[in-house]
Amino acid sequence: MKEKNKTINVDYLTRVEGEGGLLVKVRNGKLSDVKFNIFEPPRFFEAFLRGRHFTEAPDITARICGICPVAYQMSAVYAMEDACGVEVGGPLRDLRRLIYCGEWIESHVLHICLLHAPDFLGYDDAIQMAREYPEVVRTGLQLKKIGNALVSLIGGREIHPINVKVGGFYRVPTAADLLGFVEKLQWALDAARDLIEFAASLDFPDFEQDYNFVSLRHPTEYPLCGGRLVSSSGLDIAVGEYEQHFGEEQVKHATSLHSVMAGGGIYLTGPLARYNLNFDKLSPVARQAAGGAGLERTCRNPFKSIIVRGVETLHAVHEALAIIEKYEPPRRLCLQVAPGAGRGCACTEAPRGSLYHRYEIDGAGIITDAKIVPPTSQNQKMIENDLRQFVTGHLNLPQDELTVKCEQIIRNYDPCISCSCHFLNLTVEHE
Secondary structure, eight states, X not given: OOOSOEEEEESSOSSSBSOEEEEEEEETTEXXXXXXXXXXXXXXXXXXXXXXXXXXXHHHHHTTOXXXXXXXXXHHHHHHHHHHTOOOOHHHHHHHHHHHHHHHHHHHHIIIIIIIHHHHHTOSSHHHHHHHOHHHHHHHHHHHHHHHHHHHHHHSXXXXXXXXXXXXXXXXXXXXXXXXXXHHHHHHHHHHHHHHHHXXXXXXXXXXXXXXXXXXXXXXXXXXXOOEEEETTSOEEOGGGHHHHEEEEOOXXXXXXXXXXXXXXXXXXXXXXXXXHHGGXXXXXXXXXXXXXXXXXXXXXXXXXXXXXXXXXXXXXXXXXXXXXXXXXXXXXXXXXOOOSEEEEEEEEETTEEEEEEEEEOTTSBEEEEEEEOHHHHHHHHHHHHHHHHHHHOTTSOHHHHHHHHHHHHHTTOOBHHHHOOOOOOOOOOO
């Protein structure tokens, strides 16, 4: 028999980056309230950027996140280059994709093995899980080490890289430097396949959503850096048109802004969105592994995002090997980028989803305005919608079990709460 009244209140979510909570209320047998509470203090990164020289943006934005600093750097450098009318190609662009592959590897396997898998297996944390699944945890840690090492080689260090600059890099690796990674990445191919197989063996709730997926799409590549923004509802725009189609709004229960599409529609960005909109651009080995894991070309079950992250990990390893195989050091470390008054926009695909940056700079190269829209702030409304739909269909579950499932729904998104808390609208009323 259904309980007519119940309240799920999780003050502090665990196994997520940052500080957030959960509130679900059921009254008279019906869901009455759902809130994904984000109470971490705003960090005002856009304000920090104003008044700084445009060349400082990559190093400042890298500090936004310790797990996905490359995503912030790449969006920043592409936006600044867009503002200055410069396009970086050839080996320099390949190195940008390579460092991004390293970040995808380390971030995805951290989520799969240490943050998300315990939910499916009934453990409070990865330490408990390691007692019965030592190989899964050990494999994940080794894969993460390889991803971090790749970021460190190209970026100068694995946390908050310092080698990325507008126009290119301060230094670039030799061919021998990269060839030294081949053996590790070949091991990583098999390890990633094993992780996909492990993820596919988990039990998944029968739960699908009619998502409006949004991600980048590139003519020839699985999306990382570059392309157009597309959606499953038919949107197909240049990145510079982002703010004509997407907006943000403040809600009382979150210190980060909620993103919406024009007209108020909610949407999903991240691995599921990329997979559904770009399946044909995955490497053949990744597509084959997806099929072997039981994934079809379309996946609408958010719990199965753990498998999709495994598929993207395999793709990133495969692409890293392909880049290294053809790599020849560029003739120049970077292109000359002269400042000019203008507006620049860019979007890249962070592990958690599309990351939008927009800057305005003056003739001296000083940043006069900045806007950063992280993936987690874009997904907040969809997280709450998932909670709403799941709870409505599972009111008969015992309180404890329903609480665990609600926490897991949030962890499906691997939210980076700290990244999302950039800005808070402040209204002062004088009487």
